[in-house]
Amino acid sequence: MSAEAAPSLVSPVSTSRHSFEAPLRLGIMASGNGSNLESIAQAIADHQLQARIQVLLYNKPDIQAAERADRWEIPKHLLNHKEFASREALDEAIVALLHQYQVDWVIMAGWMRIVTPVLIEAFPHRILNIHPSLLPSFPGVRAVEQALAAGVKIAGCTVHYVIPEVDSGSILMQAAVPVLENDTPETLHQRIQEQEHRIYPQAIGLAASQVRSVD
Numbered sequence: 001m002s003a004e005a006a007p008s009l010v011s012p013v014s015t016s017r018h019s020f021e022a023p024l025r026l027g028i029m030a031s032g033n034g035s036n037l038e039s040i041a042q043a044i045a046d047h048q049l050q051a052r053i054q055v056l057l058y059n060k061p062d063i064q065a066a067e068r069a070d071r072w073e074i075p076k077h078l079l080n081h082k083e084f085a086s087r088e089a090l091d092e093a094i095v096a097l098l099h100q101y102q103v104d105w106v107i108m109a110g111w112m113r114i115v116t117p118v119l120i121e122a123f124p125h126r127i128l129n130i131h132p133s134l135l136p137s138f139p140g141v142r143a144v145e146q147a148l149a150a151g152v153k154i155a156g157c158t159v160h161y162v163i164p165e166v167d168s169g170s171i172l173m174q175a176a177v178p179v180l181e182n183d184t185p186e187t188l189h190q191r192i193q194e195q196e197h198r199i200y201p202q203a204i205g206l207a208a209s210q211v212r213s214v215d
């Protein structure tokens with residue numbers, strides 16, 4: 001995708017605060033590469049997901065996710081966690097920005113900070129995360145390494161709702177991949193990420209449709 005070809009995903013200012021009708025208003029939180037940000041942006045551009053990415057929040061300067069946001073003309077804000085006195089203080093700043101950008105759905109895509117009830121209670125049942133294992137197996141950090149060390153023959157990824165307990169909210173969607181004999185953490189993670197890029201946009205649409213069906 002060239003920078004010139006990237007469509008704008010920024011929505012015009014809207015007056016309503018909470019809307020779960022399409023287009024969904026997404027706020028993405030990332031700490032690293034941002035390949036899931038990219039796959040969500042591409043799914044929107046391809047009309048596979050009726051949504052807009054209102055803002056990227058990221059917590060480390062110079063990460064690839066921020067460059068990707070620039071290419072897609074997505075507004076971005078750096079919230080360096082080292083500059084906040086507590087997790088709660090960081091989450092208060094996150095909530096303020098998400099409200100400022102009129103975000104309805106919070107999409108954690110490689111966000112490497114534990115979030116607190118300050119954020120979770122501001123967006124009840126509206127925060128999704130993707131994790132590189134078939135939860136409930138291998139929660140927490142280094143999930144791919146954990147899977148390889150356990151000798152599993154099938155690995156995968158999970159999209160789940162976010163609750164205060166890490167990687168424990170109800171599961172929305174999963175995809176499995178085989179573990180091959182010579183896999184390293186890098187080769188297995190790459191295979192898992194191909195599935196992440198496929199299912200995360202689908203899972204966002206599914207979550208929104210479930211809200212609409214109970215309204």
Ligand code: GRF
Binds near residue numbers: 036193
């Ligand atoms: C993904 O593997 C995701 O499952 C995990 O962090 C990684 C983020 O990748 N939570 P990317 O930054 O979207 O490329």
